[in-house]
Amino acid sequence: MGNKEVENKEKEINEFDQFVEPLLEQLDTIQQKLYTPAERMTQEEEVHSRQEYEAVLKKYEKYHKYEEIINDCALDTSEKSFFCHAYCSHCGKDVTMYYRGAKDNSMEQMRDVFRDNFYCPICQLTGRWRRILSKVRQVYSLGKKVYMYEYNSPAYFGALSFVSKGDLIGSEYFGSEYKSGEYVNGVLHEDATNLSFSDESLDIILSLDVFEHIYFYKKAFQEIYRVLKPGGKLFLTIPMEVERDITEDRAKIENGKTIFLKEPVYHGGANHTDFGVLAYTDFGWDILEIIKSVGFSDVKFITYYSIREAYFGRVWYYLDITK
Ligand SMILES: [Zn+2]
Known part of the structure; x- marks a missing residue:
């Protein structure tokens, strides 16, 4: 962004903040009455099982x-309908976080959409990325190679704010007609099941909600294991069905053809077509064992929740995996 754009953006943020200030203050007061300072922190x-x-x-x-009070304070607009004061761990600042989108649906459904839609107006990162990048920050030091599957995202630029440019690799998947390691319009193409990186060459890998779109996801995990150095880290999120014990295919690939086993589900993605990217797998708790x-020595399932950093709606989780 140029200076003028930054100025305009700041002006826009300030105008909106002033407009909703009375509501924000009400929210803060209610929050302080309902929860102790410790309960408001991240x-x-x-956890080790579905029961836990x-x-x-x-x-x-x-x-x-x-969450219900945030819902009650929502404005009737097509975007920035929800807001709250929160701390952005990435920017290291108190900000007014916004929800991208309109008020819609029931409270139960709103809690689902709250999960990853409160974004920081400065870094534009959603909660999930703010959390994961804060984890990377704890383990990264100069010279460690960091790889992420999502190049076309604010997260790549977020990572660049503390990972040296020479240490950060971002890729996208452009289709089976390309070879891993090729550049497509200046962007690295990688097939997760056949990475171009040499054995034990990377220190940290990040993947947020990518693996459900990879039919041969076990091969993709083997590839991560191969390219990570001993002691290397994988920070992963996958949309687990938390009431599910056993992982199941939603669709499969046979002789190069996709066969649907369940109603097709598509998610948005950076390179998605109009209908999105097909989800092949419903992950269950056995994915930790898988x-x-x-070969990974440690697979941790970590839940998190935070009023302070605006991680709410549902109890969130990520996998902290060590080779
Ligand atoms: Zn931020």
Whole structure:
């Protein structure tokens, strides 16, 4: 962005903040009445099973009240309808976070969409990326090679703010007609099941909601294991069906053809076509063992929730995996 654009953006942010200031203050007051300072901070827990996860969900039900109040304060606009004061761990600043989109649906559905839609107006990162990048920050030091599958995202530029340019690799998938390692319009193409990187050449890998779109996802995990150095880290999110124990295919590929086993589900993606990217897999709790079976020494399932950093709607999670 040029100076003028930054200025305009700031002006726009300030005008909106002033407009909603009375509501923001109300939200802050209610939040302080309902929760102790410790309860408003970011909370993380390692869980090992569906049962433990369900216990965590129960524990966090006390936050439903706050989510309902955010919902009640929402404006009737097509975007920036929800907002709250929060701390951006990436920018290191208190900001007014916004929800991208309109108020719609029931509270139950709103809690689902809250999950990853409160973004920081400065870095434009959604909650998931703010959380994961804060984890990367803890383990990165100059010279460590960091790879992420999503080049076309604010997250790549977010990572560049603390990862040296020479250490950061971002790629996209452009289709089977390209070879991993090729550049397509200046962007690195990588097939997750056949990476171009040499053995034990990378230190940290990030993948947020990509693996459900890879039919041969076990091969993709094997590839990560191959290219990571011993002790290397994978930070991963996959849309797990948390009530599901056993991972199941939604669709499969046979002789190069896609065969649907369940109603097709498509998610948006950077290079998606009009209908999005097909999800091949419904992940269940056995995915933790499946990942371990590739050779990883440690697979941690970590839940987190935060009023302070605007990670709410549902109890969130990521996988912290060590080779
Ligand atoms: Zn930020």
